[in-house]
Amino acid sequence: MVDITRSQPWMQLEVEDLESAVQFHNKAYWVDNNAVISDEDFDRLVEALRTKAPQSPVLDAIGPEGAAEGFEFEGEKVAHDPPMLSLDKCYDEATLLKWFGKFDGEVVVSPKVDGVAVCIRYDQNGELVIGSTRGNGTVGELITENVKRIVDVPLKISDGPLEVRGEAYLPLDVFRAKFEGEYSSPRNLTAGALKQKDPEKTRRFEVHFFAYDAIGREFQSENEKMLFLAKLGFSEVESTVVHVDGLQAAYDDISARRASLNYETDGLVYKVNSIEEQERMGFTAHHPRYAIAYKFQGDAGQSVLREIHWSVSRTGAINPVGVVDPVDLSGATVTRCSLHNLSIMDKLGGDKGLTLNSKVLMVRRGGVIPHLERVLEAGDIPVELPSECPFCGAPTRRDGDILVADHQPNCRGSRLKELEHFATVMEIKGFGPKILETLYEAELVTAPVDFFAITPEDLMSLERVGRKLAEKLVEKIRERRKPRAEVFLRALGIDELGNHVSKILAQRYDSIEAILDIKEEELASIHTIGDIIAQKVCSGLEHRREDILELADILEIQFVKEEPKEGALRGKKFLFTGAMESMSRKDAQKKVQALGGETPSGVIKDLDYLVIGDADLEKFKGGWRTNKLEKAEAYNREGGDIKIIGETDFLGLIDL
Ligand SMILES: NC(=O)c1ccc[n+]([C@@H]2O[C@H](COP(=O)([O-])OP(=O)(O)OC[C@H]3O[C@@H](n4cnc5c(N)ncnc54)[C@H](O)[C@@H]3O)[C@@H](O)[C@H]2O)c1
Numbered sequence: 001m002v003d004i005t006r007s008q009p010w011m012q013l014e015v016e017d018l019e020s021a022v023q024f025h026n027k028a029y030w031v032d033n034n035a036v037i038s039d040e041d042f043d044r045l046v047e048a049l050r051t052k053a054p055q056s057p058v059l060d061a062i063g064p065e066g067a068a069e070g071f072e073f074e075g076e077k078v079a080h081d082p083p084m085l086s087l088d089k090c091y092d093e094a095t096l097l098k099w100f101g102k103f104d105g106e107v108v109v110s111p112k113v114d115g116v117a118v119c120i121r122y123d124q125n126g127e128l129v130i131g132s133t134r135g136n137g138t139v140g141e142l143i144t145e146n147v148k149r150i151v152d153v154p155l156k157i158s159d160g161p162l163e164v165r166g167e168a169y170l171p172l173d174v175f176r177a178k179f180e181g182e183y184s185s186p187r188n189l190t191a192g193a194l195k196q197k198d199p200e201k202t203r204r205f206e207v208h209f210f211a212y213d214a215i216g217r218e219f220q221s222e223n224e225k226m227l228f229l230a231k232l233g234f235s236e237v238e239s240t241v242v243h244v245d246g247l248q249a250a251y252d253d254i255s256a257r258r259a260s261l262n263y264e265t266d267g268l269v270y271k272v273n274s275i276e277e278q279e280r281m282g283f284t285a286h287h288p289r290y291a292i293a294y295k296f297q298g299d300a301g302q303s304v305l306r307e308i309h310w311s312v313s314r315t316g317a318i319n320p321v322g323v324v325d326p327v328d329l330s331g332a333t334v335t336r337c338s339l340h341n342l343s344i345m346d347k348l349g350g351d352k353g354l355t356l357n358s359k360v361l362m363v364r365r366g367g368v369i370p371h372l373e374r375v376l377e378a379g380d381i382p383v384e385l386p387s388e389c390p391f392c393g394a395p396t397r398r399d400g401d402i403l404v405a406d407h408q409p410n411c412r413g414s415r416l417k418e419l420e421h422f423a424t425v426m427e428i429k430g431f432g433p434k435i436l437e438t439l440y441e442a443e444l445v446t447a448p449v450d451f452f453a454i455t456p457e458d459l460m461s462l463e464r465v466g467r468k469l470a471e472k473l474v475e476k477i478r479e480r481r482k483p484r485a486e487v488f489l490r491a492l493g494i495d496e497l498g499n500h501v502s503k504i505l506a507q508r509y510d511s512i513e514a515i516l517d518i519k520e521e522e523l524a525s526i527h528t529i530g531d532i533i534a535q536k537v538c539s540g541l542e543h544r545r546e547d548i549l550e551l552a553d554i555l556e557i558q559f560v561k562e563e564p565k566e567g568a569l570r571g572k573k574f575l576f577t578g579a580m581e582s583m584s585r586k587d588a589q590k591k592v593q594a595l596g597g598e599t600p601s602g603v604i605k606d607l608d609y610l611v612i613g614d615a616d617l618e619k620f621k622g623g624w625r626t627n628k629l630e631k632a633e634a635y636n637r638e639g640g641d642i643k644i645i646g647e648t649d650f651l652g653l654i655d656l
Pocket residue numbers: 025026028029030035036037038039040042043062063064084085086087088110111112113114115116117118134166167212237266269293
């Protein structure tokens with residue numbers, strides 16, 4: 001977990017000083033329209049106060065509400081009922097999970113669009129009659145004529161009266177084409193555009209609008225509200241319904257796509273889906289309790305790419321790792337970042353390919369993983385692919401996006417990765433890459449089974465491991481001697497024997513011996529497995545047979561059968577694209593939801609099925625592609641497991 005307050009000067013301040021600093025900057029931003037520090041720094045200041053004095057009343061007076069007294073309105077005023085509040089914020093998964101524990105049911109997630117909040121009212125005839133700013137939250141400023149000149153705000157809707165709230169923003173392509181260099185940020189430009197005295201000038205800026213709330217109508221769920229807004233013709237901000245296991249994945253998905261979105265976003269907004277639960281939870285003076293923003297930590301820094309190291313993955317791929325000059329990001333020094341695979345590396349370099357000594361922009365994706373965001377200025381030395389494995393010398397070849405080699409059986413590179421993977425999946429704590437390398441060199445651990453033979457004395461023979469620690473580590477290993485079968489299988493690191501296949505095997509068979517004896521055809525006939533996976537899993541198991549039997553002998557592997565859960569599609573995510581013959585897309589979505597599945601609104605990494613019409617499936621097999629199909633394939637290349645199926649297959653699945 002990242003502590004965003006760490007290594008910040010704020011943490012040294014007394015609570016009182018922190019409080020007055022927060023108040024000062026909040027007023028400077030909201031009332032004087034003249035921020036002195038960056039938003040990221042302001043957020044850190046607030047977090048420092050929250051850490052030191054979680055009960056401080058100043059925390060409930062951030063945002064325009066807290067600066068209310070200083071507000072001066074030039075034009076006419078509009079009262080907001082209910083008030084337009086701020087959002088509660090968090091910066092890590094643990095805090096998000098704590099929030100999730102406070103209610104029942106699922107959550108709707110959408111990007112937090114960084115623009116300006118706007119409120120729009122339609123009368124009983126559906127005419128747009130009032131447009132207003134958020135102002136101090138309870139009172140805003142009337143800007144109706146300007147709001148009418150926002151590109152995608154309907155002037156008339158079919159279903160009035162209604163109040164719609166949302167975020168006015170400037171699309172990044174418009175900003176780059178017309179205003180970059182002239183205005184400091186799309187957000188500031190949007191605020192300026194909406195305050196023009198001459199409404200015709202507002203139009204020139206091409207401000208857009210995302211609707212995220214509708215007031216004055218009963219809904220069962222947040223999701224239903226979004227569909228309703230879309231039906232009225234509003235652009236909705238993309239949203240996905242997720243359960244607890246999808247909370248972090250949604251964040252990772254948007255973080256990964258952040259750079260390619262056409263608007264600025266500073267995080268994600270999570271809202272309780274059930275309106276009944278929302279009403280039960282209510283509001284504080286500052287924010288609704290049923291929503292929370294999980295914010296990005298916008299730290300980025302320049303560095304220089306000096307070298308590429310080639311690391312060997314457990315499946316034998318030789319992957320590029322960038323070595324950069326040290327740069328401080330979100331409280332940690334970054335010197336290395338994975339460049340993932342050859343095609344991602346090539347893309348970074350553009351037409352001429354990646355070069356050493358390039359000036360690069362580094363970020364920590366989601367505030368954690370070091371990531372080379374883009375090349376700012378190319379260097380002078382082209383990156384060359386190694387002709388042999390740096391560890392065992394086996395000759396390399398390019399296979400699509402990856403560099404592969406037929407490694408020697410004792411290739412240190414791949415054995416180490418195998419051990420690392422085993423320790424991670426089996427949750428054998430305390431054995432990171434460094435210590436594993438030392439153990440491997442000392443020939444104390446060269447295969448997974450060796451973990452269970454380590455003694456405290458073995459560990460103490462290593463530098464800097466004292467008796468206490470050594471005993472603790474060995475005790476930790478002992479505790480992991482009774483793994484569930486699916487965990488054990490996945491820990492082997494066999495290609496295609498991931499979470500999904502491991503679970504199936506653990507459910508269907510009762511012993512490791514039985515699993516080792518499975519025939520390829522038998523495995524391939526299991527629904528969702530297929531020929532290629534079956535072939536890889538069987539040959540992987542065969543290859544490691546001795547290893548596996550030895551492990552099975554000393555471990556007590558648990559075969560725990562799960563009761564079938566209600567809902568045959570529980571937790572599975574479906575996306576429909578194109579037309580189907582037998583039912584509408586909406587009905588198909590409903591069907592999935594009724595069976596416990598989920599229906600995200602776009603292609604995401606952990607999507608399970610992308611459903612297309614049967615005719616399209618044929619075209620797809622012949623090489624035809626759409627954006628969605630391409631995106632799914634791209635995720636699959638990065639390790640995703642999105643199955644592209646036709647209508648008939650889908651009907652088969654829901655009849656399960
Ligand atoms: N630099 C400074 O000195 C300074 C001082 C004070 C505040 N700030 C900055 O002001 C910013 C705004 O603070 P705040 O309290 O108004 O807002 P917030 O960060 O609490 O966000 C609330 C707003 O998010 C918007 N939003 C965007 N997408 C949404 C979605 N999908 N669903 C729901 N709402 C969505 C809404 O308009 C809502 O009003 C913060 O980023 C903060 O850093 C900076």
